[in-house]
Structure formats: structure tokens, C-alpha cells
Amino acid sequence: MSYQDTFKALSDKTRREILTLLRDGPLSVGEIGAHFDISGATLSHHLTILRQADLISDSKKGKFIYYELNTTVLDDIIVWIKSLTEEA
Amino acid sequence: MSYQDTFKALSDKTRREILTLLRDGPLSVGEIGAHFDISGATLSHHLTILRQADLISDSKKGKFIYYELNTTVLDDIIVWIKSLTEEA
DNA sequence: TTTATATTTAGATATTTATCTAACTGTCTA
DNA sequence: TAGACAGTTAGATAAATATCTAAATATAAA
Numbered sequence: 001m002s003y004q005d006t007f008k009a010l011s012d013k014t015r016r017e018i019l020t021l022l023r024d025g026p027l028s029v030g031e032i033g034a035h036f037d038i039s040g041a042t043l044s045h046h047l048t049i050l051r052q053a054d055l056i057s058d059s060k061k062g063k064f065i066y067y068e069l070n071t072t073v074l075d076d077i078i079v080w081i082k083s084l085t086e087e088a
Numbered sequence: 089m090s091y092q093d094t095f096k097a098l099s100d101k102t103r104r105e106i107l108t109l110l111r112d113g114p115l116s117v118g119e120i121g122a123h124f125d126i127s128g129a130t131l132s133h134h135l136t137i138l139r140q141a142d143l144i145s146d147s148k149k150g151k152f153i154y155y156e157l158n159t160t161v162l163d164d165i166i167v168w169i170k171s172l173t174e175e176a
Numbered sequence: 177t178t179t180a181t182a183t184t185t186a187g188a189t190a191t192t193t194a195t196c197t198a199a200c201t202g203t204c205t206a
Numbered sequence: 207t208a209g210a211c212a213g214t215t216a217g218a219t220a221a222a223t224a225t226c227t228a229a230a231t232a233t234a235a236a
Contacts, residue, residue: 004101011099012224013092023172029183042225044184063182063233071173078169084111085159085166100194117213130195132214151203151212178236185230192223200215206208
């Protein structure tokens with residue numbers, strides 16, 4: 001929702017790795033968790049932060065919740081960074 | 089030096105605003121500080137974090153220290169983000 | 177309808193961090 | 207050379223955050 005939320009979300013290594021995992025398509029929470037040595041509660045916390053930053057979206061499929069990468073906000077960040085790196 | 093350092097540095101609003109100020113050329117610490125309502129010590133702390141992330145570099149000119157934007161790391165961040173947003 | 181599985185929420189804790197004041201270092205100038 | 211100015215460093219504190227275990231919720235399966 002804001003640059004603040006986005007950069008805060010991206011400032012954690014685990015969360016960046018989650019985004020990388022989702023690069024190739026949606027994954028359930030369990031599938032994501034299999035890549036990390038953290039508790040389910042901690043993973044859920046990270047997913048909440050990524051979701052609030054609109055970097056991922058979720059959809060429920062029966063017993064599972066699938067998370068999917070949302071590139072819109074990332075595109076916005078690129079625009080912000082380019083406004084710094086490109087000539088006036 | 090690492091994505092971690094870079095994203096951590098970018099996760100603070102004051103630090104992002106400092107980078108925006110430096111977009112149009114180097115500024116002394118005092119000139120930067122004039123734009124914020126924070127103590128010199130706090131500003132110095134933010135500059136240290138930006139410098140450690142290699143987002144800025146400094147050069148001493150007599151009594152003053154000038155800080156300058158360093159775009160290399162920002163270009164790296166764009167590459168990282170694009171690796172997420174672009175097709176495989 | 178129990179029981180098992182998937183995920184989140186609640187509550188606690190230890191670490192990190194942004195901030196301040198005060199003290200210090202370096203440089204210029206009167 | 208003494209004082210003023212520019213900036214950093216030291217030490218303290220309050221707020222934010224990443225993590226955990228335990229409990230709660232929701233769905234599927236037996």
C-alpha cells in the first residue's frame with residue numbers, strides 16, 4: 001500500500017526468499033515452509049507482512065491456502081528506483 | 089555489500105528521502121539535515137547506514153563532508169526485482 | 177462425528193533499531 | 207592560539223520486529 005510497507009517487507013531475507021519461491025507459480029503455505037527452518041507461526045507472520053504489502057495474494061483451495069506473487073508493487077518500486085538512477 | 093544491507097537501508101523513510109535529495113548532486117551533511125527535523129546524531133546514523141550499504145559515498149572538503157548518490161547498488165536491486173517480475 | 181491436517185492467532189521474549197543528549201574530533205578563522 | 211562550526215561517536219531508551227510455543231479455527235478424511 002505504501003513504499004514504506006513494500007521496502008519493510010523486502011528488508012527481510014526470509015521474505016525475499018519466499019518471493020523467489022513464488023516466482024515459478026503459486027505454492028501452499030506448507031510447500032513454502034518446507035524450504036525454511038522456521039515455525040509455521042513465524043512463516044504465517046511473514047506471509048501476513050508480504051500480503052499487507054500487496055506483494056502476494058492468497059486463495060483458499062479446500063484445506064490449503066495458496067500464495068501467489070503479485071508483481072504490480074514490484075514494478076512500482078522499479079519506477080521509484082529508476083527515478084533516482086536516471087538522468088533528470 | 090549485500091541485498092540485506094541495501095533493503096534494510098531502503099526500509100526507512102528518512103533514508104529514502106536522503107537519497108532523493110542527493111538525486112540532483114552531492115550535498116553536505118548540514119544541507120541534508122536542513123530538510124529534516126532530526127538531530128545531527130540521528131542524521132549521522134542514517135548516513136552511516138546508507139554508506140555501509142554503498143548507496144552513498146562521501147568526500148571531505150575542508151570543514152564539510154559531501155555525500156553523493158551511488159547508483160550501482162540500485163541498479164543491482166533493479167536486476168533482482170526484474171528476476172521476479174519477468175518471465176522465466 | 178471424531179480425528180487428523182493446514183494455517184492463523186495470541187501471548188511472550190530477545191534482538192534490532194531510530195532517536196535523543198552529551199561528549200568528542202577535526203577544521204577554519206579572528 | 208582560542209573559539210566557533212561541522213560532523214561523528216558514545217551511551218541510553220523506547221518502539222518495532224522476528225521468533226517461539228500453545229491455543230484456536232477450518233477443512234478433510236476415517
